[in-house]
Amino acid sequence: MTFCLFLYYIEDMTTITCRIPEKLDAELEAVAEKRKVPKSTVVREAIASNLQEQKKQGRLSAYDVMKEACGIIKSGRRDLATHPKYMKGFGRD
Numbered sequence: 272m273t274f275c276l277f278l279y280y281i282e283d284m285t286t287i288t289c290r291i292p293e294k295l296d297a298e299l300e301a302v303a304e305k306r307k308v309p310k311s312t313v314v315r316e317a318i319a320s321n322l323q324e325q326k327k328q329g330r331l332s333a334y335d336v337m338k339e340a341c342g343i344i345k346s347g348r349r350d351l352a353t354h355p356k357y358m359k360g361f362g363r364d
Contacts, residue, residue: 289314 291299303310351357 299310299313303313306313
């Protein structure tokens with residue numbers, strides 16, 4: 272664990288100031304004490320984890336790209352894309 276903490280300090284660090292509610296500070300303090308690390312370590316890890324999750328969510332699926340267009344054609348037929356009757360000749364000139 273000491274080695275992991277040391278790795279944080281190999282890189283140059285930027286100092287930021289952040290205001291948080293007292294309740295959140297108390298939770299932060301409790302986690303830091305339990306893990307025997309500084310509060311700044313807990314905050315760094317939380318920020319890194321949150322940013323990683325944001326990157327994952329930033330990857331769009333085909334549905335995400337097209338969801339605004341889904342359902343814009345109102346044919347009244349729910350099986351339009353799967354029923355062979357409606358697919359006959361599809362993709363041919």
